[in-house]
Amino acid sequence: MKACSRAYLAAGAMLLVSASFGISPVASAHDKVSTVMEVGGTKLAVSPQELRALSALGNLARGTQSARQDRALADARRVANSRDARFALALYELEIGNRRGDDAMRAAALDMLIASPLTRPERLAGHLAVRGQIAYRAGDFDTAAALWGRLAELTPNDPDALANLAQVRLAQKDTAGGMDLLARAIAARTALGQSVPEDWYRQRLSIAQQGHLVEPGVDAARALVAACPTPENWRIALVVYRQLVAAEGALEVDLFRLTRHVGVLRQAAEYQRMAQLLKEAGEPREAKAVLAEGKQRELLDSTTSPTREIIAEVERAIGRPGIVRPEPPSAAGAAVRLGFTRLNAGQRSEAEAAFRVAADDQAGGPYADLGFFWLTWLGR
Template identity: 30%
Template sequence: MKLVSTITLGLALAVSSVAVVGVQPALAAKKEKPGKVDLTKSVRDAVAAAQAAIGPDAKAPKDIATATAKAAEARAAAVTPDDKFYAGSVSYDVGRANNDKKAQADALDLMLASGKVPAASLGNFWLVRGRLAYEARDYANAERAFDQATQAGDNSTEAFALLVETKDKLGKPAEALAALEKAIAQGEAAGKPLPEAYYQRGVAIGYKSKLAAPVERISQGWLKAYPTQDNWRDALITYRDLNKIDSDYELDLMRLMRTAKALKGESDYYTYAEQVYLKFPGEGKSVIDEGVAAGMLKLTPGSNIKAFSDTSNSRVAADKADLASAAASAAKAANGVAARATADSYLGYGDYAKAAELYKLALQKGGVDANVVNTRLGMALARSGQKDAAKQVFAAVTGPRQALAKYWIIWVDQQA
């Protein structure tokens, strides 16, 4: 039995809450021009006439037909950059009054092409242009606009969220996640994590496209901001699904899940128990007991889990009695292999102080995989409350296990 990820059942089916479609875009910036304005007379007159026809309330225009005609005159007569900006500005207002999204988009294109949009407002203009394109399912222009918006300084979560969605729709998941990671980094730097749906969306996009590295980073940011038990489970199982890890690595991953109280359902407990009931009967017994107490396992006569339970229970006393002599032999051994194996047993019984002592001995004697030993030494120190020492050891882990060490550091940092 294998741990089953809920990502494909949950996150991949989730509709992003960040791409707001069907909302009338509006320019937040004021369309004002400082200093001298170079308008030709015909454009000035047409703009004034269009504005008068709209009236002071664009939601209740006086004469939309006249406004539309005069705005068209202004655009046709536009020559100077200011002509184009103001002709575009009044055309945008007419488009809003008439709820004509195509007219709004064309008007924004004219204003943006004029070069007269104030630098402070440029990001907002591009954002609105992108939203119009997104709603029209014109994803190529939407991508260009959202890219321009973020480059122009619009670092709003909406701009990044819509950029992520657009790039994903265009079949560019790696670029989508790169944009999301930039937004996550900005939020972390400001002490304001993104809404949880953003992280979930990123994990879903990456999971679907098998982009292991960005999913790892995004899921770590997700856990820093929203460390729920379900999130721990989804993040770790997603990591496992997207990476080639051996059974030893998977066991250590399940140990973190258990530490984070993220084991869920019969499958999780069964898989864990199956891994340890023979080799580490103390750990097997405690995991099975936890599963039964949580109502996730039933020791039905004749079932596999009942056999696991019976086997581990029958082996605990003798196994535990051998630990002292095993530790003494390990101290005399030429290398650290025996010390590591004995430390693993102590870890399974929850004797973290003795486990840490023997893991250190194993490292000292050598002949062992330092990254595996440091991972488990870090676990023992973390579980015994030695936060700083644990983080120092986890920071020394390199290679494929470095990712697991980073997840452990996140957990350590969250402990009071």
């Protein structure tokens, strides 16, 4: 069973990258036209005038004297004309913007750093991540998509980059794109041996439900309970699955049986419908047991409609022998029914073998899914 994490790294929750660079200006004694300053290991050629302004700004960058910082910023912006000086200025602006929480300053600085050939490759990914976050928070999804798309190209196996890009695609109403990216993010985390945030699985299923994407939704439902088999996730997965496959007839009966056995049948209407379906399928005694459970859980009141009428119908059906039970619609369906019967008889290993037959049936359709769900529940 894969481990799940409750933490969710969405586009608006990516960690910020601190701009602490350890800047130490070093002047060249032999050149009066060009002066060298070293910024975080990068040597930059600036004029003496640029060096003076940038040095003054650097001395204030990590402080809290906003007024003095603003004056130093204005002086540095006025004289920073060379490529190298503008790069150093952007680093200082990012430092100050981070400390102030000023997204406008940070965005402008990051745009400069992302475009600059002086930015080291190992720092580019962090700049793209944070700049994309700022754009996403501002509702500028096109910019966020461009930035995080570039980040995903640079780090194709980074699950967090893929998950954040998925949020942008969803914000842009690209449901299929968002679903694909979330699936890739989950696969990337799994490949790295890292726990996958539970919300990634849930969101993927929710997207499929909203867009009525049947095949992706079935995959998402199966993945959710396999990775994070909590009662709430079983409830979500089975309810959404029933909606997506439009279960009816024998399939709906068997899906209700699974839902009840897992312990996530929770609504009066579900107990009522399951009892009615069982009665119509020639299983009135099982229907009676379902109604009794609903009453025991105080979800059903036998004195009110429609429960009162359903109870009467079930009792009449029990008194009429000779009702033929319908056959399940497929070999996989028969295997699921057999597994359910064996499980009720206390024959767990035989039940698992029958469910595995259904789960492995490539032509089994929804009953192959039911086989998978049963095996997942039994193997929890």
